[in-house]
Amino acid sequence: MDDKDAIIVGLAELRDKIEHNDFNFSRALEDIHMNIESALTNLIGKPASRLHTARSRNDQVATDFRLYVRDTIDHLMQQIGDLQRAFLKRAEQEFDTVMPGFTHLQTAQPVTLGHHLLAYVEMLSRDYHRFKDARVRLNVCPLGAAALAGTSFPIDREMTAKALGFDRPAANSLDAVSDRDFVIETLSAASICAMHLSRFAEELVIWSTPQFGFVSLSDRFSTGSSIMPQKRNPDAAELIRAKIGRIFGAQVAMTMVMKGLPMTYSKDMQEDKEGAFDAFDTLSLSLAAMKGMVSDMSFNREKMAAAAGSGFSTATDLADWLVRTLDMPFRNAHHVTGEIVALAEKQKCALEQLSLAQMQGIEPKITNAIFDVLGVQNSVQSRTSFGGTAPKNVKAQIAFWQKILST
Amino acid sequence: MDDKDAIIVGLAELRDKIEHNDFNFSRALEDIHMNIESALTNLIGKPASRLHTARSRNDQVATDFRLYVRDTIDHLMQQIGDLQRAFLKRAEQEFDTVMPGFTHLQTAQPVTLGHHLLAYVEMLSRDYHRFKDARVRLNVCPLGAAALAGTSFPIDREMTAKALGFDRPAANSLDAVSDRDFVIETLSAASICAMHLSRFAEELVIWSTPQFGFVSLSDRFSTGSSIMPQKRNPDAAELIRAKIGRIFGAQVAMTMVMKGLPMTYSKDMQEDKEGAFDAFDTLSLSLAAMKGMVSDMSFNREKMAAAAGSGFSTATDLADWLVRTLDMPFRNAHHVTGEIVALAEKQKCALEQLSLAQMQGIEPKITNAIFDVLGVQNSVQSRTSFGGTAPKNVKAQIAFWQKILST
């Protein structure tokens, strides 16, 4: 058995030991590299002293960390897909449920809940692709850059790169050992994803207040009070809302570490790991919790529909009808609508509760057809432009995503 | 002339006025939308009241800002290419110039200056592709999402998207008006790019000290003292080093703004512009200044070579020779090298100034061939593994990049 084979067999044995928690790591040996080499020497003797040929801790640690971040990206992409599927499933159930569409947290126009949920599928899709792009840029192999200058040994970097699943070896040895872009870029993708989660978390916190009452979170994702049965604290949603702090904090930390560092490896870079580990674990936990919450929560359709219909939320529909049907210029239509709403407000009734005569008193050309657009159901059904909230659009979007997300 | 044509002609006229600074913006009209509509009404009368049909400020401002950021990305990508070309040109001139390769800012091994400069071409290439990926994700058109719910007018969103150079219309109206990912992602790409610039800026500050003396910055990019002619303050490099602050600050700001915002548009999002404008302008200025500095600076090859040869920087070469030529295990070679270096240190001479006999006193199998690897020139020439610092590798990389960067 030559040295190479001895090393391969020895390392395999050590891997098994580590996997079975049967490996004694020694602090005195300083780091993982020396622990392994020392154990290998104990195991196979002299051939172990060839282990470190043509390599350095600098290129090894850069390679190892890329492998870790790559695995993490793969896992997070899987989880993002899972969460998209959870949203999608609920969107299917609620494709025509009417709820208020908010701007400034004020009811603006009725929309469908399915449409609202699909907005998060869109956001998560961007997250997915950001991770995917980061993975492509990450996936070059530093191994063989050695300490910083490359090596004079006739090594085959293409081979080791392929063997480790990289697309290609890094083309510049100095850059290879001093590049930590992949950490920052992946943290940035994680931060934006966490920001999306924080937005839905905020909605859940607001929607689960007694005042809104749009949603009930399951026991798994909220905490009750033994003496106040109606108080359900949306703990999980609040935690997810908060988690962007530590994820983005890790990105700030790493950006600050790399600022103004001269080439090539500096010990400062050792700070790349702990924060990243924590940030990726945190995002993973948040995605899992959000998926559970989305799957478990139950919606109060009556409350949503009632809220959607309040506040003359179909005034825009009325104005659009005037433009579309009476060929009235938009600004005039806007003016007429304002008068009709004022009348309804004075009568303390909804728009659809005004009589045709009352409306004609303001604009004689209005016909009975106007009532087709004043109800919230009619309103959402009319938004059929591409990307609009009409249930049939929502159905089409659901079909689109089902195709993409089926696995 | 129908209303549409009147509007088109009128808007063209207003555009000309604006371009000739001949348009009176009125604060009383609140925003750009109302200023334009009001001016159009003055110009073409009644048809102007149809201008706002099937659109809203919410989708318009989202569209406009995407157009701005897209233009900015295109411009920054161009500038990144320019800076890469500037580095590349200098790398050509210095493909075999020997300098110290640093780890921990301590001389580790000799490298070639051309190789060092190409490391920045690599970094900038990642920056280029990050902007490119961000542009792909950005390039969907919100127009037609209207206020938030889509519209009941039979509009053709595919057509407007294409007309404005977008790849497709945004698929979800709620997401379309509340998405600011493209700002944050582009700021993130800008921050990482600024981090790269800060690293070279730091090197320039250190290299232009009298102690290092590796580089002289031109008068355009440094400031002298009338009474201390040798003091040349590397002002431009220092400013570039600092600029990551405000660029990353803008990213922090925008991430903080978006954290926990419920759907869809909230006024908070109005904060998306000023910080982004400033950050992108700052990066653009930094890229331009760095390009100028890189093109103008002159290197002191003697100082670099002298520094490269100090500190037994070819000890690794000696050890590698022992492994390669005598088939000595790496750890043993390391040990022998340590003894030879200790001898040189004691003799106060460089490694190549030891006699063969002296070295054989430590390891008898050493032959005259050892001297081939002890000089810094020989050292760098030996690093021929892919990505290594050998001049011939540098030349190959230069050829590679010339092909990619020729326009």
Place this chain on the structure above:
Amino acid sequence: MDDKDAIIVGLAELRDKIEHNDFNFSRALEDIHMNIESALTNLIGKPASRLHTARSRNDQVATDFRLYVRDTIDHLMQQIGDLQRAFLKRAEQEFDTVMPGFTHLQTAQPVTLGHHLLAYVEMLSRDYHRFKDARVRLNVCPLGAAALAGTSFPIDREMTAKALGFDRPAANSLDAVSDRDFVIETLSAASICAMHLSRFAEELVIWSTPQFGFVSLSDRFSTGSSIMPQKRNPDAAELIRAKIGRIFGAQVAMTMVMKGLPMTYSKDMQEDKEGAFDAFDTLSLSLAAMKGMVSDMSFNREKMAAAAGSGFSTATDLADWLVRTLDMPFRNAHHVTGEIVALAEKQKCALEQLSLAQMQGIEPKITNAIFDVLGVQNSVQSRTSFGGTAPKNVKAQIAFWQKILST
């Protein structure tokens, strides 16, 4: 007239010119220092060439910027006091108004609105003192540190420090020209203050939804829709909520700039101004807007009271009564309360709508006195421990603050 007097007279004239916008600044003269010296030379001739004696741009710019930040602090402290007075005035009017006290945005216990408003007076008081402490640390004078080493001229730094309102001259010339702590510390105080404002802003956004309906913002601080009269977008509150982004962004930027800068002055520090100017102006604007909003807004006491009473919000009062009156251990009291609440829930009535007999069915020792604690008014009145929400406590706190805040 000696040189000194000529300089003094000349500078006074230049100051007047500047104040009357009658001074031509020239970019060619590079900076403010050379513009002044050049203008002074034109005005008074030869004595002007003594202007720069014993000083340097480095100590001058450090001094100037401290003067600016000090003025800013004074102004912000005044504005914080104004906002406290605005909150205090509203607290007086609402000292016994009952509203829901929230944890997790869920009704937890009834509190008084006056108490809630005073919580912000407390936060602002900490902000006030943070600025005050920052001012003490800032208030040392760099003038006379010259370029970095001090000067050999027999200057009186105590005198110039006092003349400029500083407490003392900076004791170390190197530190004097390279210290920018005062910027970062003041930005930090500003960020925390902006965070407090963002919290009340969030409450206003939520409270002004139709679902909550606790507050109506005046027209000055919200924007209506011409066709949806009930939609009032809380624009000012949303903007204030967002502004922490750019204020904290400026702090991040400056911290990043100073990270790892060697002594003493480096050009990087020139980045200290623009971000700080913008951040302080932004906080000033936010404080002013918040003060206006607080003064103008009107509360809907009925909606608040109704919300305060829902959800068995006085269950804790019931439990406390059992402990206090029947000497029941806390955990047992908790258990009994749970049973009573469950009964009320089953009967679909409020706690105070249960009969004594019904409650005695669960715990026989309960007496009629129980009804004293079950109403929300009684509940808040009972919280008389120091710092508690009882109206009489609120009154005492109002008196306390009136004394401190009267000017």
Place this chain on the structure above:
Amino acid sequence: MDDKDAIIVGLAELRDKIEHNDFNFSRALEDIHMNIESALTNLIGKPASRLHTARSRNDQVATDFRLYVRDTIDHLMQQIGDLQRAFLKRAEQEFDTVMPGFTHLQTAQPVTLGHHLLAYVEMLSRDYHRFKDARVRLNVCPLGAAALAGTSFPIDREMTAKALGFDRPAANSLDAVSDRDFVIETLSAASICAMHLSRFAEELVIWSTPQFGFVSLSDRFSTGSSIMPQKRNPDAAELIRAKIGRIFGAQVAMTMVMKGLPMTYSKDMQEDKEGAFDAFDTLSLSLAAMKGMVSDMSFNREKMAAAAGSGFSTATDLADWLVRTLDMPFRNAHHVTGEIVALAEKQKCALEQLSLAQMQGIEPKITNAIFDVLGVQNSVQSRTSFGGTAPKNVKAQIAFWQKILST
């Protein structure tokens, strides 16, 4: 024994168990509060059920965390004093050692090393007082605020506040449970302190390059290479330089968490601990390492002196002499100096190596006394203005600090 005494005795016993690692914490009991109460019940039975009277987890956790942060502040203040003493001791030894004073990392004027070291004593003094001020603001006691509204039990909050070492009870119960300013403010003080450490760390990294050679770090704080004996990697300095990243990252995280949180307690706030623990531990470690490094490092006075004298670094002294002795206006003196320096540069000699005749050829009034100011020793001795670098000033400052820092 009444219930109170039983509880006191029981809790004391539990504390002992915990201190002896003899307490079984159960995850099933959810949190620390329930673990303690359950163990107490097992121990003393019924009286334990009174433990939770008049308190809530909300006020308890706020109180506990304040106690922790207060202890941390006390410890960090002690460590800052220790580091100041370490700098002071070295300053004493080097009070008249001449080194180059840098601006833009270029030699500007000679200064004394003692003066340079004292600059850090100044910075650390500001850090000390920032922590001290934060401690004052922190030191109010939330206990008794209960869940959020205060309590109806007749508790004595003054007493519990004093017993726990607080200055006073918090005056507003809502603020008491929702205030996390003390975490952010303490993190801000920690970040600024870490920034100061990063500056000296950067100087150490640069000074320990062979090119500068100003300082040698001891083996404890640097890592050698077995085959390159002159390569000493300044690992500890690099790590300290980097640590500001995670410390400031924690501040970013917490600021982001608190942004826009409505009153009072929200689960988001649970994020206040881990990041703060890590940040404070990190600063503590950095202070300890820096103290060790400062005490251990050895300076190369020859290299420093030689560097201080190069580059006509006393040109300013010459100009000042012309002003002071010949009563020449500053600008004229500047001009004359420029000519003399140009002559020296042409002659390739130092300023003090020019002959009197040569200097008089440029300015006839120059006398032999000029030579008193041209050497670096004379230069630093002349900077006697308060705060200047003259050795006698340094001595006075050392005496000043010794008085303050003696304990």
